[in-house]
Amino acid sequence: xxxxxxxxxxxxxxxxxxxxxxxxxxxxxxxxxxxxxxxxxxxxxxxxxxxxxxxxxxxxxxxxxxxxxxxxxxxxxxxxxxxxxxxxxxxxxxxxxxxxxxxxxxxx
Amino acid sequence: xxxxxxxxxxxxxxxxxxxxxxxxxxxxxxxxxxxxxxxxxxxxxxxxxxxxxxxxxxxxxxxxxxxxxxxxxxxxxxxxxxxxxxxxxxxxxxxxxxxxxxxxxxxxxxxxxxxxxxxxxxxxxxxxxxxxxxxxxxxxxxxxxxxxxxxxxxxxxxxxxxxxxxxxxxxxxxxxxxxxxxxxxxxxxxxxxxxxxxxxxxxxxxxxxxxxxxxxxxxxxxxxxxxxxxxxxxxxxxxxxxxxxxxxxxxxxxxxxxxxxxxxxxxxxxxxxxxxxxxxxxxxxxxxxxxxxxxxxxxxxxxxxxxxxxxxxxxxxxxxxxxxxxxxxxxxxxxxxxxxxxxxxxxxxxxxxxxxxxxxxxxxxxxxxxxxxxxxxxxxxxxxxxxxxxxxxxxxxxxxxxxxxxxxxxxxxxxxxxxxxxxxxxxxxxxxxxxxxxxxxxxxxxxxxxxxxxxxxxxxxxxxxxxxxxxxxxxxxxxxxxxxxxxxxxxxxxxxxxxxxxxxxxxxxxxxxxxxxxxxxxxxxxxxxxxxxxxxxxxxxxxxxxxxxxxxxxxxxxxxxxxxxxxxxxxxxxxxxxxxxxxxxxxxxxxxxxxxxxxxxxxxxxxxxxxxxxxxxxxxxxxxxxxxxxxxxxxxxxxxxxxxxxxxxxxxxxxxxxxxxxxxxxxxxxxxxxxxxxxxxxxxxxxxxxxxxxxxxxxxxxxxxxxxxxxxxxxxxxxxxxxxxxxxxxxxxxxxxxxxxxxxxxxxxxxxxxxxxxxxxxxxxxxxxxxxxxxxxxxxxxxxxxxxxxxxxxxxxxxxxxxxxxxxxxxxxxxxxxxxxxxx
Numbered sequence: 066x067x068x069x070x071x072x073x074x075x076x077x078x079x080x081x082x083x084x085x086x087x088x089x090x091x092x093x094x095x096x097x098x099x100x101x102x103x104x105x106x107x108x109x110x111x112x113x114x115x116x117x118x119x120x121x122x123x124x125x126x127x128x129x130x131x132x133x134x135x136x137x138x139x140x141x142x143x144x145x146x147x148x149x150x151x152x153x154x155x156x157x158x159x160x161x162x163x164x165x166x167x168x169x170x171x172x173x
Numbered sequence: 174x175x176x177x178x179x180x181x182x183x184x185x186x187x188x189x190x191x192x193x194x195x196x197x198x199x200x201x202x203x204x205x206x207x208x209x210x211x212x213x214x215x216x217x218x219x220x221x222x223x224x225x226x227x228x229x230x231x232x233x234x235x236x237x238x239x240x241x242x243x244x245x246x247x248x249x250x251x252x253x254x255x256x257x258x259x260x261x262x263x264x265x266x267x268x269x270x271x272x273x274x275x276x277x278x279x280x281x282x283x284x285x286x287x288x289x290x291x292x293x294x295x296x297x298x299x300x301x302x303x304x305x306x307x308x309x310x311x312x313x314x315x316x317x318x319x320x321x322x323x324x325x326x327x328x329x330x331x332x333x334x335x336x337x338x339x340x341x342x343x344x345x346x347x348x349x350x351x352x353x354x355x356x357x358x359x360x361x362x363x364x365x366x367x368x369x370x371x372x373x374x375x376x377x378x379x380x381x382x383x384x385x386x387x388x389x390x391x392x393x394x395x396x397x398x399x400x401x402x403x404x405x406x407x408x409x410x411x412x413x414x415x416x417x418x419x420x421x422x423x424x425x426x427x428x429x430x431x432x433x434x435x436x437x438x439x440x441x442x443x444x445x446x447x448x449x450x451x452x453x454x455x456x457x458x459x460x461x462x463x464x465x466x467x468x469x470x471x472x473x474x475x476x477x478x479x480x481x482x483x484x485x486x487x488x489x490x491x492x493x494x495x496x497x498x499x500x501x502x503x504x505x506x507x508x509x510x511x512x513x514x515x516x517x518x519x520x521x522x523x524x525x526x527x528x529x530x531x532x533x534x535x536x537x538x539x540x541x542x543x544x545x546x547x548x549x550x551x552x553x554x555x556x557x558x559x560x561x562x563x564x565x566x567x568x569x570x571x572x573x574x575x576x577x578x579x580x581x582x583x584x585x586x587x588x589x590x591x592x593x594x595x596x597x598x599x600x601x602x603x604x605x606x607x608x609x610x611x612x613x614x615x616x617x618x619x620x621x622x623x624x625x626x627x628x629x630x631x632x633x634x635x636x637x638x639x640x641x642x643x644x645x646x647x648x649x650x651x652x653x654x655x656x657x658x659x660x661x662x663x664x665x666x667x668x669x670x671x672x673x674x675x676x677x678x679x680x681x682x683x684x685x686x687x688x689x690x691x692x693x694x695x696x697x698x699x700x701x702x703x704x705x706x707x708x709x710x711x712x713x714x715x716x717x718x719x720x721x722x723x724x725x726x727x728x729x730x731x732x733x734x735x736x737x738x739x740x741x742x743x744x745x746x747x748x749x750x751x752x753x754x755x756x757x758x759x760x761x762x763x764x765x766x767x768x769x770x771x772x773x774x775x776x777x778x779x780x781x782x783x784x785x786x787x788x789x790x791x792x793x794x795x796x797x798x799x800x801x802x803x804x805x806x807x808x809x810x811x812x813x814x815x816x817x818x819x820x821x822x823x824x825x826x827x828x829x830x831x832x833x834x835x836x837x838x839x840x841x842x843x844x845x846x847x848x849x850x851x852x853x854x855x856x857x858x859x860x861x862x863x864x865x866x867x868x869x870x871x872x873x874x875x876x877x878x879x880x881x882x883x884x885x886x887x888x889x890x891x892x893x894x895x896x897x898x899x900x901x902x903x904x905x906x907x908x909x910x911x912x913x914x915x916x917x918x919x920x921x922x923x924x925x926x927x928x929x930x931x932x933x934x935x936x937x938x939x940x941x942x943x944x945x946x947x948x949x950x951x952x953x954x955x956x957x958x959x960x961x962x963x964x965x966x967x968x969x970x971x972x973x974x975x976x977x978x979x980x981x982x983x984x985x986x987x988x989x990x991x992x993x994x995x996x997x
Contacts, residue, residue, distance in 0.1 A: 072981040081691060081717040084980035095980060099691045116733045119721040121694040128694030130721040130729050135694070167983065 069164040083118040094118030104138035111149030182280035183208035186448030186464040193472030204246045211251035224335030227672040257423035283413040283449040292385030314339035318405035325352040329410035334493040346380040356500040361539045415450040435481040437471040465597035499545035504535030531559040544568035583637035593624040607642045656695035663916035699917035709954035722802035736777040738801035743829035744772030753794030771808030788963035797961035809833040814851030821851035823868035838959040842915030863921040873900040878925035892938035906947035
């Protein structure tokens with residue numbers, strides 16, 4: 066059964082920007098790259114729990130606003146020597162509308 | 174008794190001669206210099222970078238006032254010599270100043286040639302010769318429009334590129350069929366014309382100027398074929414003429430230039446001549462390297478040395494950023510000559526070597542000039558190139574068929590090989606300076622030998638010499654790149670943004686060859702700041718390149734909530750303001766209220782979605798954002814001063830309020846905090862701030878470059894001023910200087926240490942004209958900056974529809990959740 070949920074439109078997020086989506090389980094960061102690809106990852110930095118959706122987006126990475134940990138939007142892995150990872154969320158975009166796959170929300 | 178040496182002229186040739194003289198015999202002469210220009214000795218060949226904005230006048234000074242003072246030289250600035258009396262052995266200036274000499278040096282240089290077409294004396298017709306000309310061009314460029322440059326030689330093209338960089342439309346008129354035909358063959362001239370045109374400069378060859386049009390000022394140029402080009406400025410760069418009148422009047426032998434022998438003597442053995450005014454063996458030189466060779470011989474002669482001057486080979490480089498061009502010797506075709514040509518159309522490279530009897534006669538390099546010095550050395554030495562013939566065109570790295578380590582090749586050069594053509598510095602001199610003075614970096618070498626200090630094209634060679642001398646101890650990474658996306662350091666990026674007129678982040682990344690698609694969290698905020706600071710009113714701020722604090726105008730805290738600090742001018746408040754703050758705290762259930770280190774009230778723990786409403790309420794009570802989150806002006810801390818304090822000497826709170834109202838909203842490389850103390854008891858702790866004022870009986874002592882953060886450092890004194898107005902103007906000028914030259918995240922104390930406290934004092938405290946210019950630029954920038962971000966954001970309800978609230982909230986009724994329809 067599909068768990069994809071409609072959350073908004075691509076145009077709601079500025080290029081190289083991000084927005085958050087609240088669910089019962091956790092908050093999700095939804096990111097738009099310079100070339101309009103959309104990624105979603107858990108909105109919580111593995112370092113000290115910083116809200117990743119408030120960070121600066123570059124390439125397919127985001128830099129956490131609290132202490133500059135860099136997290137890959139594609140893999141959810143922390144880039145560089147520190148290690149750690151966040152949950153990634155599958156995204157589907159249809160006619161400019163963003164759908165995310167939320168198994169966690171369903172479990173909540 | 175010391176002999177008396179009088180010098181007429183203070184250009185680069187006599188400057189170099191004196192340098193060498195003082196090195197060889199510091200006490201041999203009492204020296205007096207008459208200088209028609211009211212300036213010290215500066216590097217005239219670097220005027221083009223000044224015109225293009227890549228360098229400032231003080232960057233091109235060769236000898237500052239202190240240099241003359243230390244050597245006991247009497248420098249008479251702004252005094253033009255009108256007569257030489259060889260009988261009485263005296264010279265006399267226009268104002269009547271007379272000096273007696275035992276030995277005299279004439280170094281009157283040359284004057285630009287102005288084509289005497291009708292209209293050549295209209296205002297707006299300029300030469301390109303000295304700093305005054307550059308200043309006039311910069312002034313004229315401010316109003317934009319079109320400039321016509323007559324002359325497609327070295328100077329003309331440099332002038333055209335500079336004016337283009339200053340934002341003018343530019344047309345170059347050149348009489349000959351191709352540009353720089355004296356230095357380049359037609360093929361290289363063609364490539365050059367293409368590169369010049371790509372910069373948006375129009376080139377018209379075979380253009381014969383008939384008339385300059387206009388009534389009160391220049392309005393256009395009319396060509397022989399009837400074409401008319403409208404313009405507001407005409408720059409003539411068609412050649413120079415030796416200034417010989419003074420020598421002629423004194424009865425010295427003069428042809429085209431003042432005739433000198435191999436010992437640089439004129440027809441009077443006690444009178445020498447040097448530089449562009451000289452004719453030697455029938456030749457007149459207008460390039461710096463031969464003038465420096467003459468200067469060295471002259472200095473040697475003055476201490477009864479044995480050196481003689483036998484003429485120079487000359488080479489040319491074009492100082493236009495991004496165009497690499499080198500030419501030396503004679504490259505004309507001839508029956509007894511053979512040539513080797515390499516063309517690489519895709520990379521825009523063209524190289525041509527002219528050889529006669531196995532000796533290099535001429536070199537033209539376009540697009541890749543790295544081997545210029547190597548070819549030039551062989552050319553000057555008359556070296557036999559038959560062994561290298563097959564690989565010669567590929568340059569030094571391939572000489573002898575096997576690729577050589579460039580360091581090995583440099584190591585193989587003889588000690589007298591010239592490394593820096595601009596300054597005439599040979600390999601041996603650099604090597605001995607490295608060892609004797611324990612030099613460690615290319616900047617050290619520049620400071621001590623001047624090698625690579627002018628056009629910089631020999632920097633690579635100098636680096637090789639450092640590597641040879643120091644081995645592993647040499648660390649070329651003295652310049653820290655901004656981040657992993659570029660090799661360039663902050664200083665280069667700032668310089669190139671101005672020089673290339675880059676006005677967007679993508680333009681910077683493209684032109685400066687960023688290695689990442691859209692930068693990173695380190696470089697983007699820095700670039701955004703540089704563009705905001707450099708192009709006020711033009712650059713559109715990039716929200717996504719700002720750190721979250723500046724994006725939402727509040728400080729992010731460890732739990733993802735925010736803190737909000739309203740501006741409280743000078744730290745002074747009222748009961749109404751306090752009541753309004755209390756109401757906001759209650760209404761939004763803000764958990765913590767605290768007074769900050771800078772005397773402001775901080776409301777901590779505000780939820781992001783509440784920020785717009787918090788701003789709206791604070792705004793209604795008259796508050797604007799305190800920018801407590803910003804790389805910008807934050808607070809001006811004060812004591813109560815003379816208003817209440819029995820020790821206070823001035824109204825420190827009042828001055829603090831005025832300062833904060835004048836400076837607020839300005840973005841700066843890093844945060845800026847000020848304080849004003851009403852007396853030297855210093856209750857506002859002004860002497861550990863970025864800028865501090867300590868009020869005293871006689872006025873205001875201005876301090877700068879203090880720190881009480883990661884480093885603790887007391888301030889340096891900038892100056893003392895008698896009035897509040899002057900204190901405010903001085904501080905604003907200081908902040909602007911920091912805005913223009915600071916590296917992103919570099920606090921004032923680090924910036925000032927890097928560029929020198931005395932440099933800051935010289936610009937801000939000691940030079941009223943420059944201070945006024947900084948102030949004017951600051952005021953201009955502020956006209957775009959003093960908008961309260963809170964008011965703007967609170968007013969645009971739509972603007973924060975999804976920025977401050979979640980894009981969607983997915984509730985308990987899942988699956989399927991009832992998702993709100995997002996706003997468009």
